[in-house]
Amino acid sequence: MNPALPLQPDELAAWVRKAQGGNREAMDHLLRTHEQGVLRVALRMLGRLEDAQDAAQEVFLRLCRSLDQFDDTRELRPWVYRMTVNVCLDMLRRRRTQLELVDEGAALPVAERRLIEEERKAAVEWGLSRLAPRERAALLLREVEGLTTREVAVALEVEEATVRSLIYQARGHLREWVKRYEGRVRK
Amino acid sequence: MTCEEARWLEFESEEARAHAAGCAECGEWVADGVALRGLADEAVPVPRATRRWLRTVVAAAVAAVAGVWVAMVPRQEIPPPPIPVVAVAKPVLPAVEVQVPTQAPVVARRKAVAPLYLKIETSDPDVIIYWTVEGGEE
Numbered sequence: 001m002n003p004a005l006p007l008q009p010d011e012l013a014a015w016v017r018k019a020q021g022g023n024r025e026a027m028d029h030l031l032r033t034h035e036q037g038v039l040r041v042a043l044r045m046l047g048r049l050e051d052a053q054d055a056a057q058e059v060f061l062r063l064c065r066s067l068d069q070f071d072d073t074r075e076l077r078p079w080v081y082r083m084t085v086n087v088c089l090d091m092l093r094r095r096r097t098q099l100e101l102v103d104e105g106a107a108l109p110v111a112e113r114r115l116i117e118e119e120r121k122a123a124v125e126w127g128l129s130r131l132a133p134r135e136r137a138a139l140l141l142r143e144v145e146g147l148t149t150r151e152v153a154v155a156l157e158v159e160e161a162t163v164r165s166l167i168y169q170a171r172g173h174l175r176e177w178v179k180r181y182e183g184r185v186r187k
Numbered sequence: 188m189t190c191e192e193a194r195w196l197e198f199e200s201e202e203a204r205a206h207a208a209g210c211a212e213c214g215e216w217v218a219d220g221v222a223l224r225g226l227a228d229e230a231v232p233v234p235r236a237t238r239r240w241l242r243t244v245v246a247a248a249v250a251a252v253a254g255v256w257v258a259m260v261p262r263q264e265i266p267p268p269p270i271p272v273v274a275v276a277k278p279v280l281p282a283v284e285v286q287v288p289t290q291a292p293v294v295a296r297r298k299a300v301a302p303l304y305l306k307i308e309t310s311d312p313d314v315i316i317y318w319t320v321e322g323g324e325e
């Protein structure tokens with residue numbers, strides 16, 4: 001279950017206002033509400049837990065520093081994810097290579113998973129890691145984090161039509177990678 | 188409805204879902220979507236150090252809101268502003284027409300005020316104080 005979902009926009013706005021007023025509990029609440037979402041996106045964007053944790057720290061630091069400038073009529077969620085994606089893209093650029101690519105000939109790590117759903121999940125996870133960072137970000141926000149197309153557009157700073165196009169392309173590419181994964185597992 | 192149309196709609200309409208139910212390849216797309224959403228169920232571990240760090244961040248942020256920013260991370264040193272180069276221009280003196288007075292200016296003189304004498308009688312009939320106040324203020 002997505003921990004960021006239960007809060008309605010007006011509830012969230014109320015927490016934001018409290019936090020802006022210096023309420024420590026509200027600030028803590030906001031961070032915890034977004035903690036898992038930020039970490040999940042960062043982990044899938046960066047591929048390494050330590051990097052994801054570093055990214056999350058950077059996101060929360062930026063969030064705390066700039067919260068007083070935040071216009072609470074805008075929704076916080078896409079704003080937090082925008083920071084997350086930007087931090088991850090910066091880290092990827094710094095790293096120069098997108099991910100430590102899995103050696104094509106190496107055995108896949110979850111080849112022995114028995115359940116079909118688990119296998120599919122593993123395939124999808126692997127496929128995600130092969131996507132271009134921008135497509136990966138769009139899919140993560142839309143499909144995993146459950147943001148609306150409009151929210152993804154805000155997070156990625158693009159038009160909604162671009163988000164639809166990105167999602168469509170990303171899903172197509174993901175399908176190709178999943179097929180490839182399944183083909184190798186069943187060999 | 189074609190495969191492309193159903194995929195473009197992200198299988199969110201009734202018609203698109205009906206298409207996926209009868210199309211093997213689109214069924215795979217739908218299954219990928221289910222697996223993607225399943226990734227949200229996984230909790231990413233947050234180490235204790237991160238939690239402690241988070242609390243520090245919160246404390247600092249609250250302090251910042253209260254106007255007492257705690258410098259908890261090395262912040263970029265702000266270089267001093269460059270010394271401004273000031274162009275020195277020769278002052279242009281306005282042309283002043285000098286008028287030579289033809290008659291002495293009339294200066295308002297303060298009226299001469301007569302000194303004020305105060306006679307203060309004390310409890311001792313032999314002692315009387317005389318106080319002179321000269322040129323009283325107007």
Ligand SMILES: [Zn+2]
Nearest residue numbers: 189190210213
């Ligand atoms: Zn189809």
